[in-house]
Amino acid sequence: xxxxxxxxxxxxxxxxxxxxxxxxxxxxxxxxxxxxxxxxxxxxxxxxxxxxxxxxxxxxxxxxxxxxxxxxxxxxxxxxxxxxxxxxxxxxxxxxxxxxxxxxxxxxxxxxxxxxxxxxxxxxxxxxxxxxxxxxxxxxxxxxxxxxxxxxxxxxxxxxxxxxxxxxxxxxxxxxxxxxxxxxxxxxxxxxxxxxxxxxxxxxxxxxxxxxxxxxxxxxxxxxxxxxxxxxxxxxxxxxxxxxxxxxxxxxxxxxxxxxxxxxxxxxxxxxxxxxxxxxxxxxxxxxxxxxxxxxxxxxxxxxxxxxxxxxxxxxxxxxxxxxxxxxxxxxxxxxxxxxxxxxxxxxxxxxxxxxxxxxxxxxxxxxxxxxxxxx
Amino acid sequence: xxxxxxxxxxxxxxxxxxxxxxxxxxxxxxxxxxxxxxxxxxxxxxxxxxxxxxxxxxxxxxxxxxxxxxxxxxxxxxxxxxxxxxxxxxxxxxxxxxxxxxxxxxxxxxxxxxxxxxxxxxxxxxxxxxxxxxxxxxxxxxxxxxxxxxxxxxxxxxxxxxxxxxxxxxxxxxxxxxxxxxxxxxxxxxxxxxxxxxxxxxxxxxxxxxxxxxxxxxxxxxxxxxxxxxxxxxxxxxxxxxxxxxxxxxxxxxxxxxxxxxxxxxxxxxxxxxxxxxxxxxxxxxxxxxxxxxxxxxxxxxxxxxxxxxxxxxxxxxxxxxxxxxxxxxxxxxxxxxxxxxxxxxxxxxxxxxxxxxxxxxxxxxxxxxxxxxxx
Numbered sequence: 001x002x003x004x005x006x007x008x009x010x011x012x013x014x015x016x017x018x019x020x021x022x023x024x025x026x027x028x029x030x031x032x033x034x035x036x037x038x039x040x041x042x043x044x045x046x047x048x049x050x051x052x053x054x055x056x057x058x059x060x061x062x063x064x065x066x067x068x069x070x071x072x073x074x075x076x077x078x079x080x081x082x083x084x085x086x087x088x089x090x091x092x093x094x095x096x097x098x099x100x101x102x103x104x105x106x107x108x109x110x111x112x113x114x115x116x117x118x119x120x121x122x123x124x125x126x127x128x129x130x131x132x133x134x135x136x137x138x139x140x141x142x143x144x145x146x147x148x149x150x151x152x153x154x155x156x157x158x159x160x161x162x163x164x165x166x167x168x169x170x171x172x173x174x175x176x177x178x179x180x181x182x183x184x185x186x187x188x189x190x191x192x193x194x195x196x197x198x199x200x201x202x203x204x205x206x207x208x209x210x211x212x213x214x215x216x217x218x219x220x221x222x223x224x225x226x227x228x229x230x231x232x233x234x235x236x237x238x239x240x241x242x243x244x245x246x247x248x249x250x251x252x253x254x255x256x257x258x259x260x261x262x263x264x265x266x267x268x269x270x271x272x273x274x275x276x277x278x279x280x281x282x283x284x285x286x287x288x289x290x291x292x293x294x295x296x297x298x299x300x301x302x303x304x305x306x307x308x309x310x311x312x313x314x315x316x317x318x319x320x321x322x323x324x325x326x327x328x329x330x331x332x333x334x335x336x337x338x339x340x341x342x343x344x345x346x347x348x349x350x351x352x353x354x355x356x357x358x359x360x361x362x363x364x365x366x367x368x369x370x371x372x373x374x375x376x
Numbered sequence: 377x378x379x380x381x382x383x384x385x386x387x388x389x390x391x392x393x394x395x396x397x398x399x400x401x402x403x404x405x406x407x408x409x410x411x412x413x414x415x416x417x418x419x420x421x422x423x424x425x426x427x428x429x430x431x432x433x434x435x436x437x438x439x440x441x442x443x444x445x446x447x448x449x450x451x452x453x454x455x456x457x458x459x460x461x462x463x464x465x466x467x468x469x470x471x472x473x474x475x476x477x478x479x480x481x482x483x484x485x486x487x488x489x490x491x492x493x494x495x496x497x498x499x500x501x502x503x504x505x506x507x508x509x510x511x512x513x514x515x516x517x518x519x520x521x522x523x524x525x526x527x528x529x530x531x532x533x534x535x536x537x538x539x540x541x542x543x544x545x546x547x548x549x550x551x552x553x554x555x556x557x558x559x560x561x562x563x564x565x566x567x568x569x570x571x572x573x574x575x576x577x578x579x580x581x582x583x584x585x586x587x588x589x590x591x592x593x594x595x596x597x598x599x600x601x602x603x604x605x606x607x608x609x610x611x612x613x614x615x616x617x618x619x620x621x622x623x624x625x626x627x628x629x630x631x632x633x634x635x636x637x638x639x640x641x642x643x644x645x646x647x648x649x650x651x652x653x654x655x656x657x658x659x660x661x662x663x664x665x666x667x668x669x670x671x672x673x674x675x676x677x678x679x680x681x682x683x684x685x686x687x688x689x690x691x692x693x694x695x696x697x698x699x700x701x702x703x704x705x706x707x708x709x710x711x712x713x714x715x716x717x718x719x720x721x722x723x724x725x726x727x728x729x730x731x732x733x734x735x736x737x738x739x740x741x742x743x744x745x746x747x748x749x750x751x752x
Contacts, residue, residue, distance in 0.1 A: 007717060008698070024400030027422060028653075030715025030727065046403060046422060277404075281710050296705035303679055322384070329672035334657050339406025341383060351406065 007032045010289060011064060013054050014073025015042025017340035017349065018269050018285075021277070023047050025286035031293070035073075036063040043340045044073070057081050064090045071246055071292045072268050075102045076149075093194070093245035093292040094267045101242050102267040105175045106147040112262055115241055117234055119262045120253070121178035127169055131176055132162035138178040144168065145175045153211015180261060182253035186220050186227075187272035188235040191247045191287040191297055198239055199287060199297035201280060203231045206251070206272050212347065213271040215368075216309040218279055218302065221360055223254075230260045238265065247288040249273060271311070271349070276300075278336040278354040279307030304356035308363040310371045312351035315344025321374065328353075328373035335370040383408045386665060387439060389430050390449025391418025393716035393725065394645050394661075397653070399423050401662035407669070411449075412439040419716045420449070433457050440466045447622055447668045448644055451478045452525075469570070469621035469668040470643045477618050478643040481551045482523040488638055491617055493610055495638045496629070497554035503545055507552055508538035514554040520544065521551045529587015556637060558629040562596050562603075563648035564611040567623045567663040567673055574615055575663060575673035577656060579607045582627070582648050588723065589647040591744075592685040594655055594678065597736055599630075606636045614641065623664040625649060647687070647725075652676075654712040654730040655683030680732035684739040686747045688727035691720025697750065704729075704749035711746040 008031050012019040015037025023046060026033035036059070037048035049066075052059035054077050061084065064070045069091040082096035101108045109122045121138055125131040135142055144165045146155035158179065159165055168174055185208060189201045202219035220228075235250040249270030251263040273284035282290075282298030290297055315321055321344060328337060332355075339351040351374075355367035384407050388395040391413025399422060402409035412435070413424035425442070428435035430453050437460065440446045445467040458472035470478075477484045485498045497514055501507040511518055520541045522531035534555065535541055544550055561584060565577045578595035596604075611626040625646030627639040649660035658666075658674030666673055691697055697720060704713060708731075715727040727750075731743035 020403060023403050023422070027396060027399050028712075028714050030717045032717070033422070046399070046409070281712075290705070295702055296709065298705065299710040301710065326671055329666070329674065333672065334675040334677065336404075336657075338404050341406045341408070 008293065009034060009067045010292065011036065011067030011070045012044070012047070012073055013060065013063070013070060013077055015039070015044040015048050016073045017043045017342070019044035019047065019073035020340055021269065021274075021285045021338070022289060025283060025289055029286065029289060031289060034063070034067055036060065043342050045341065055081065057084055061085065061088060061090075064088070064092075069093055069292050071288065072099075075099060075267065079103070091292075095243065095245065098242045098244045099267055102265045104147045105145055105150075105264070106173070108265060109175060111242070112238075115237065117237065117262055118259055120180050123176045124173050125165075125169070125176045126173045128162040128166060131159070131165055131169075131174075134176045135160070135162060141179050143177045143179055145177065146171075147173070147175055156211060180253045181256045182261075183256050184254050185263070186223070186231060186252040186254050186260070187216070187270070188231040188250045188252060189247065189270065189273040189276070189284060190232075190235045190239050190250075191284070191291045192239040192244050193291040193297060194245050194294045196240075197297055198236055199282075199300050200232050200236065201273065201276060201284070201300040202302060203228050204272055204275065210347070212311075212313065212349070214311055214313070215364070216272050216275055216307075217360060217364065218275045218307040218309070224258075227254060227258070227260055234260065234262060238262075245294075246291045247273065247284050271352075274338070274352050275307040275309040275354050277338070279304060279309075279356050305358050306360040306363050307354055307356045308360065308367040309352055309354045310364075310367040311349055312339070312353065312371055312374055313349060314346045314375065315350060316375055319344065321350075324374045328370050331373060332366055332370040335366060337370065384669065385410060385443045386668065387412065387443030387446045388420070388423070388449055389436065389439070389446060389453055391415070391420040391424050392449045393419045393718070395420035395423065395449035396716055397645065397650075397661045397714070398665060401659060401665055405662065405665060407665060410439070410443055412436065419718050421717065431457065433460050437461065437464060437466075440464070440468075445469055445668050447664065448475075451475060451643065455479070467668075471619065471621065474618045474620045475643055478641045480523045481521055481526075481640070482549070484641060485551060487618070488614075491613065493613065493638055494635055496556050499552050500549050501541075501545070501552045502549045504538040504542060507535070507541055507545075507550070510552045511536070511538060517555050519553045519555055521553065522547075523549070523551055532587060556629045557632045558637075559632050560630050561639070562599070562607060562628040562630050562636070563592070563646070564607040564626045564628060565623065565646065565649040565652070565660060566608075566611045566615050566626075567660070567667045568615040568620050569667040569673060570621050570670045572616075573673055574612055575658075575676050576608050576612065577649065577652060577660070577676040578678060579604050580648055580651070586723070588687075588689065588725070590687055590689070591740070592648050592651055592683075593736060593740065594651045594683040594685070600634075603630060603634070603636055610636065610638060614638075621670075622667045623649065623660050647728075650714070650728050651683040651685040651730050653714070655680060655685075655732050681734050682736040682739050683730055683732045684736065684743040685728055685730045686740075686743040687725055688715070688729065688747055688750055690722045690724060690751065691726060692751055695720065697726075700750045704746050707749060708742055708746040711742060713746065 020043040034049040035047040204218040205220040207215040249266040277283040355363040410425040411423040580594040581596040583591040625642040653659040731739040733739040
């Protein structure tokens with residue numbers, strides 16, 4: 001740890017809920033935290049020290065000069081800006097070489113192929129003819145994805161005819177992937193610090209709907225020891241090979257034939273790890289801070305046999321969240337409520353609830369019941 | 377909950393570590409938090425929105441008008457200021473009627489006597505003659521305390537002759553108390569919301585040295601069911617009778633004859649409850665926010681059989697804290713480190729470490745070992 005003006009200071013680019021949730025562990029660890037936010041009303045507003053555009057080099061550079069290490073709430077800082085920071089001698093974690101794999105899905109697919117890590121069948125398609133070839137290869141249906149900028153289901157489309165992606169192809173090549181026949185989705189969360197230490201949390205099951213994470217069960221129920229080991233090895237290998245610093249989330253398909261295939265990466269705390277705030281000795285947010293500061297990583301042990309995390313998506317029909325919170329708290333005094341200080345809009349992630357316990361079904365029931373008080 | 381500018385806002389007067397530790401649960405609950413701090417470098421600096429004197433009515437009033445409810449990091453806001461806030465229609469929790477019992481030890485002793493709650497023998501002494509009478513009554517030795525302004529051993533003196541308190545008596549009457557023959561010190565933490573709901577954490581043992589809390593063991597080892605019940609009832613009764621809102625810590629003596637006697641009160645989160653951050657479903661800091669916002673209280677269940685909390689008092693001889701933190705983290709990956717962002721001075725509370733587990737001795741060992749890395 002180095003320090004300026006007496007206290008170690010982490011700078012986070014982006015002021016969403018992930019930056020917001022880095023604030024509690026920063027406060028507990030005695031680390032100052034500063035956020036370059038989109039607005040003074042950003043979710044992470046308590047730590048927003050500058051408001052500005054994360055794509056503007058001067059803005060980002062001025063912000064970065066006031067902190068000891070730069071990290072991220074999202075993957076949207078352009079490569080030229082990231083590389084200019086590095087050239088200016090600023091510690092950027094994760095760095096641009098690693099981060100490009102979370103910014104560009106084609107870069108990721110090529111790299112995983114080089115590494116021999118299992119992933120869906122894929123191709124880079126530049127036009128309808130190439131997409132037609134790929135559709136022939138994978139049985140007539142495929143997923144196409146814009147390589148950059150997609151999130152929560154945006155930039156993803158299932159196609160069964162070559163011309164169904166013409167609008168996107170006008171902007172450049174796409175990633176085409178087979179539609180994996182998967183049993184369920186899993187996520188493997190790890191953290192890696194610059195010195196190379198890696199910490200691995202238990203494998204989890206994630207439940208998506210409309211491309212958005214809805215529920216997470218930790219650890220993944222009924223996962224075989226082999227699936228757990230393979231998932232751990234994949235995530236560890238990616239973290240090492242790509243030189244990731246900070247938290248890495250590897251989204252996985254558990255295929256119907258038992259293979260474990262890499263879907264996508266996030267190089268930051270991730271929705272699949274929110275359960276760790278209440279369900280693990282070290283949360284992903286504390287671990288991310290430790291990792292980007294090159295401090296020894298904390299224990300990833302669960303503190304309860306099971307954790308269930310349910311997202312709060314949108315808000316009640318009458319819009320009055322504040323009236324619902326007391327009902328939830330009165331009914332579920334052990335549920336851990338997390339609200340992101342955001343205005344509710346349909347489908348928007350505005351919070352989550354975690355329940356822990358000896359029995360998964362019971363924890364899921366309690367977490368869902370808590371969320372229902374907020375939405376129904 | 378009421379809101380201004382879209383978000384519920386709690387205002388904390390005083391920017392020490394207690395205000396600092398209210399920040400994480402405020403962030404998690406989606407509550408905005410503002411602090412009236414002593415300086416921009418206050419421990420709670422991330423939430424400091426105004427710097428000023430908590431004894432100055434205009435300063436406090438201006439701060440209070442920007443928040444939905446006012447609460448405290450300490451008990452030093454003068455009664456006239458508190459009452460002016462109430463007169464101005466501001467929600468002050470705890471209110472002045474309750475808070476005076478934590479501000480003035482003579483007011484507390486009189487009130488506990490009215491309530492018939494067990495406490496040490498005591499007397500208000502205005503001069504050396506009255507102190508001499510009291511010394512005769514209690515066997516020749518007594519503790520004298522300044523009624524107001526004492527903390528962490530300041531304003532407390534053991535005397536065995538009537539003239540040993542003359543310097544303090546020049547400033548007004550003192551509280552004289554018998555030297556209780558106690559087996560150990562205990563603390564009972566509760567929280568009460570304005571609607572009357574009370575939540576009670578397990579009784580804990582506290583270890584003091586030089587008048588400062590050093591270690592806390594939760595729950596209090598080998599406490600009898602009767603001691604636990606009596607302690608709970610005392611704290612519950614005080615919270616109700618005094619109309620406390622927020623967290624109340626009742627410091628207790630477990631006397632050699634098994635009586636449980638009230639030593640002092642704190643009407644705010646308290647050092648004896650720091651273990652709840654890592655060791656209970658709901659921390660005292662989250663509960664304090666719930667209580668002052670009149671929200672339903674959270675579960676006070678421990679999340680592990682045993683918790684041990686060890687204070688970090690002072691710093692290493694070479695002053696280089698930052699060099700010690702990685703040693704601690706590497707050796708004790710499961711220890712929960714809390715640093716308050718304060719400059720280390722001999723004896724100053726600058727942080728704490730909590731360890732939890734199945735075995736108390738093991739947890740105590742691990743927490744002490746962790747702290748030793750910081751200090752030795």
